[in-house]
Amino acid sequence: MAQRQRLVQATPEQVWGLLANARSYAQWVVGTQDVLDADDHWPEVGARLKFRVGVGPATLEDTCVVRICEPGRRLELEAAADPFGTARIAFSLTPWGDHTLLILDEHPLRGLGARLENPLTEFVLHLRNRRLLSNLARSAADRSHSPSPAFDGARR
Numbered sequence: 001m002a003q004r005q006r007l008v009q010a011t012p013e014q015v016w017g018l019l020a021n022a023r024s025y026a027q028w029v030v031g032t033q034d035v036l037d038a039d040d041h042w043p044e045v046g047a048r049l050k051f052r053v054g055v056g057p058a059t060l061e062d063t064c065v066v067r068i069c070e071p072g073r074r075l076e077l078e079a080a081a082d083p084f085g086t087a088r089i090a091f092s093l094t095p096w097g098d099h100t101l102l103i104l105d106e107h108p109l110r111g112l113g114a115r116l117e118n119p120l121t122e123f124v125l126h127l128r129n130r131r132l133l134s135n136l137a138r139s140a141a142d143r144s145h146s147p148s149p150a151f152d153g154a155r156r
Contacts, residue, residue: 002107002125006133008100010140012093015100016072018139019091022049028135030128033059043069053081064089078109085111102136104129 008015018024022038031053039047047066052059060081067088068076076090086109094101106129108117 002122002129003103003105004126004129004133005101005103006137007096008102008137008140010100010137010143011098012072012095012100014143015093015102015136015140017143018136019043019075020071022047024139025049025051028132028139030132030135031055036061042066043071043075045069049077083111085109085115100140102133104133 018028020043022042023035026032026035029051032051033054034052035049036052037048037050039049041047042049043066045066045068048063049065050061050063052061054060062079062081064077064079066075067078068074068090072093074090074092076088078086079089080086088105088107088109090103090105092103092105094103106125
């Protein structure tokens, strides 16, 4: 099980804004090249997100499904990465003054990834998730400095 935490210099509402925006995932999820499709009701329970992951020309199309959603507090996803199986990815947000304590807990559930889980694969997952949290924190902090969501597209 790979669990990491990070103090994010943004409010829980700003962090949740990224988690609740399926199209933002390609900006901060390590390995995600593009969001291909997302249900309009994301991040409600049962909503799906389809995305492309990989490095260079080696890519796979994968999906994740929302399993638990407590708006502003908790989001749990089940990501399918064929042929590796599925993983549980859980985000917990805790207000910490004007900031957010963000906890990411990820572990394989089914398939090859679950059968091959070992200290080396956990170490690699820790490294990936440290980068993911750094990307997410940067994106949230950038949003916290935006004058207003209406102006996001007009900034240069």
